Amino acid sequence: MDINKHYLELEESYLFSTIAKKINEFLKNNKTADIIRLGIGDVTLPLAPIVVEAIKNAADEMGRQETFKGYGPEQGYMFLREAIKKYYTRKNVFLDVEEIFISDGAKSDLGNILDIFSLNNTVLVPDPVYPVYVDTNIMAGRKIIYSNANETNGFLPLPEDKIKCDIIYICSPNNPTGAVYTKDGLKKWVDYAIKNDAVILFDAAYECFIKSEDLPNSIYEIEGAKKCAIEFCSLSKTAGFTGTRCGYTIVPKELVRQNSMLNKFWLRRQTTKFNGVPYIVQKAAEAVFSEEGQKQIKENIQYYSENAKIISDTMDKLGIWYTGGKHSPYIWLKCPNNMTSWEFFDFLLKNAEIAGTPGSGFGKNGEGYFRLTSFGNRERTVEAMKRFIKLF
């Protein structure tokens, strides 16, 4: 028996455990400290009333013989896939329902999609990066190369002809940097992918924070993208589903590699290794896409967006360089006074009792940067920014 030895190559991430440890130590020595946590990557507002109602109605259906639902289609109920198809048309993206796969979240699908690709492919991920892109490929033993996201390119690297790769990860609006690609930027990646026979894995988990008509919510707003991109999206940040688990993945039928439709490969993967999302959760997701549902969730997105604006306005006022904040719940700032990410973490904790996330935890290009998030409470966010202003 051989184990998968690639697991031994994984590095343990001590980022969030180190943060927790440092906060606990600080609290031990400063018993009256009033720490504001702006490092949180999870939503805090409750599910919308229409969603709660949908779950309860679905639970009642499951409790009655006549309306009980057993196994559903692995790729999701048609009512939800139709709702998502309709959601996409708002930006003139037209999908076939068979191109839409319902999942328990973007994280699962971003990992599982790799099943359909050869282990010989070279993977291109940006640095800094959401660690899941890297770890899932280390586990499989694929070669990973990095594109440089930095201050010069606004943390939005563009393709370079000399770099050859097969699988390209793009997250826009980005986690952790909050930077958003324009249509022109994405077009360059689409052209590169088509030219190099590569496939783009496009993580659109934060698309709902985009407030400009001109910025792309979906990569399929870009001509040619259906021939080279798979898109992952989630209700986690859109509708507070981090603990309710529902996402969706788009695999266009036009996406063909080595004479095989990747749509058919993914369908086979999901029907073999997955049994669908709970009916009660799919009904909850359907409610999100209803007219009233969209109205209700937009209030929550608006709340987080205003928090983000409060933070980014403060950075503007203080002249601190940053990305994100406008079309993203994340603000990625350059640590003042050339501090390293951890130096700034300690400095901010000690002098303002604010906890954020050191950028170096997301890759070497994150060194010297720091992530603040807008998922906290309004009053606390306002208070945190007052402390920021006092500090600088």
Added chain:
Amino acid sequence: MDINKHYLELEESYLFSTIAKKINEFLKNNKTADIIRLGIGDVTLPLAPIVVEAIKNAADEMGRQETFKGYGPEQGYMFLREAIKKYYTRKNVFLDVEEIFISDGAKSDLGNILDIFSLNNTVLVPDPVYPVYVDTNIMAGRKIIYSNANETNGFLPLPEDKIKCDIIYICSPNNPTGAVYTKDGLKKWVDYAIKNDAVILFDAAYECFIKSEDLPNSIYEIEGAKKCAIEFCSLSKTAGFTGTRCGYTIVPKELVRQNSMLNKFWLRRQTTKFNGVPYIVQKAAEAVFSEEGQKQIKENIQYYSENAKIISDTMDKLGIWYTGGKHSPYIWLKCPNNMTSWEFFDFLLKNAEIAGTPGSGFGKNGEGYFRLTSFGNRERTVEAMKRFIKLF
């Protein structure tokens, strides 16, 4: 870009589509036909009242700021893992909560567990078999060998010293045969696995149908099993969760291969590629394991078990050889008059208007056998058996 070419080696399963096609054709030519479907592998009774209530209460919690839950632990909430730990003690199996992983179902985990093993391993599956064991390994490119389940061994093959393998699939009570290993039988597999440094993947999805104290519900009732076995279980058949999606996987800490704890590997797999089961579903599952929950679900299991008894009593009366039916929802019968599986399907449909599942759809050893299931309605099951008796 290279695709995973192993996907091209997968055979399309036409089993259930062919059944549907044949039934439709029959109905077209026999408009007044009253077909009884005893091929169904899905539960039909609704969720227990206490489970529905738990979902509704959890939905309310998710709708209030103070009780809202975002990301939960990927491996499941402690309240549910504690409940499962307690459930196992009824048969004197003592687990550490860290050995229990909550999942969205046994099918997902049975496929995903393969991530932690090398592609070089040889896999042993019984024939006939639940097709997922085979397809997930074809997808990964592993070598698959088969053990012969047949009338001589009661469809419960035992290990053979001359056969060398690394990963062993055992499903008991079995799908599709309904056969159940005794403790002695499982002990032989455990001894073989330890001797050969192999790992057993034990699928216990149908354990709740076991009615004898002497038969093992869990492989961990066998001495040594914690050193060589991973167990998969599900609430699908236990509590009607086929459309609600919750299962659990046990990876003992004692299970070490090549100096690595597989428990740590699986934890890393799940924290990287999975984001946990919905809170509302975990609360539903917790209710199943409560005292009242166990009482309520046992009524449903009893209902299916009585259906199974009605079918197996009929086979006894007619002198038709079969396995299952006593500790399983499945009855696996030898086709009368040496008919092939499909011949018997056509014969039964034409002459008794009963639809079942041809055994040959589960592997070459299934040829000449036929699967009936007890998940249908009582009156229809009784009526079907009346027709059977009339026919033979």
